[in-house]
Amino acid sequence: MSIPLIDLAKLTHASKDIRQTEISALDKACREIGFFYLVNTGISTELMTALMTQAKRFFALPQEDKKAIDIKSCVNHRGYGSIGEEQLDEVGHSDWKETFDMALDLPSDHPLAAKYPTMYGPNQNPSDPQTVEVLQEYYVQAFEVAQKLLTAMATALKLEEDFFTRCFKDHVTVLRMIHYPPRPSQDHDNGAGAHTDYGCVTLLLQDHIGGLQVKNRNEEWVDATPIKDALVVNIGDLMQRWTNDEYVSTAHRVRASQEDVHRYSFPFFVEPDYETEVACVPSCMAADKPAKYEPILSGDWIQSRFDATYAYREGK
Numbered sequence: 001m002s003i004p005l006i007d008l009a010k011l012t013h014a015s016k017d018i019r020q021t022e023i024s025a026l027d028k029a030c031r032e033i034g035f036f037y038l039v040n041t042g043i044s045t046e047l048m049t050a051l052m053t054q055a056k057r058f059f060a061l062p063q064e065d066k067k068a069i070d071i072k073s074c075v076n077h078r079g080y081g082s083i084g085e086e087q088l089d090e091v092g093h094s095d096w097k098e099t100f101d102m103a104l105d106l107p108s109d110h111p112l113a114a115k116y117p118t119m120y121g122p123n124q125n126p127s128d129p130q131t132v133e134v135l136q137e138y139y140v141q142a143f144e145v146a147q148k149l150l151t152a153m154a155t156a157l158k159l160e161e162d163f164f165t166r167c168f169k170d171h172v173t174v175l176r177m178i179h180y181p182p183r184p185s186q187d188h189d190n191g192a193g194a195h196t197d198y199g200c201v202t203l204l205l206q207d208h209i210g211g212l213q214v215k216n217r218n219e220e221w222v223d224a225t226p227i228k229d230a231l232v233v234n235i236g237d238l239m240q241r242w243t244n245d246e247y248v249s250t251a252h253r254v255r256a257s258q259e260d261v262h263r264y265s266f267p268f269f270v271e272p273d274y275e276t277e278v279a280c281v282p283s284c285m286a287a288d289k290p291a292k293y294e295p296i297l298s299g300d301w302i303q304s305r306f307d308a309t310y311a312y313r314e315g316k
Helices: 016-032 045-059 063-067 111-115 129-156 237-242 298-309
Strands: 005-007 035-039 079-081 098-102 174-180 190-195 201-206 212-215 221-223 231-235 252-255 263-270
Touching: 005 016, 016 035, 016 129, 045 098, 045 129, 045 174, 045 263, 129 174, 129 201, 129 263, 237 298
Parallel strands: 005 035
Antiparallel strands: 035 231, 079 098, 098 174, 174 263, 190 252, 201 231, 201 263, 212 221, 212 252
16 A cells, blocks of 8 residues: 555646546545545645744753643643653553644633533643744644645535535644654554544644554555655544545554654644534435444544543543
């Protein structure tokens, strides 16, 4: 399996023929692999570089400074996560990484924060305003890319163009910074355990180090080798459910960095409004192919996956 390359500029091209050819390639990638590289996103190299710089600066802070915005003290799961906090592979080792999560920054008295306090509310931000500015700018631009991609997916599935995008008015999309430091021992090489993402789609910016691997249909791990300025996109469990398993959510993992090597990556987890009812889309069911899943609220699904991944959230 080779991971295909999709051109966002072609997905949004003025020429219907060029647009449709690329949409067909996108549809094939979503059905057969669930992973693809996305190029010509419109996100500048300068912004990507700035994000990398700010991540290195943030994760180099003293531990007590990072713990001042500890994710465990935040009911809506925002802020800093220490090494070993997350275990994506439920039967393996804890992940060897530290993280920072942010999403829409809503005041604590916002109606949605009051109704769904574990999913909405204020961010816990780094103390450096420049870091916050870069994070917010990247969040806005990555969200624009996601909306264009979801529009193309809707077209590929023979749905109304805004079938997915209209579900993102008060979305719970999360931008994460990840630092994979070198492991202090070589008892295993887990950076992030084998897992599928539980949201809609994920847009990943990774550095040049590499380490991301995707499981192909032969149960073999294939390297997702970094391509400069490209995002790696994968289908999440929620989209697979939405499309009645037509679009596939594929397992992936991250191998731990080599000695003295630090890796940084930036997944953008695209997740719709909490109250979005996720039921089988019309074009993915037929008399001989009924819906496999009961309808579920997007937020309820994502909440259940959070709670299974983070030990500290049990009982919340």
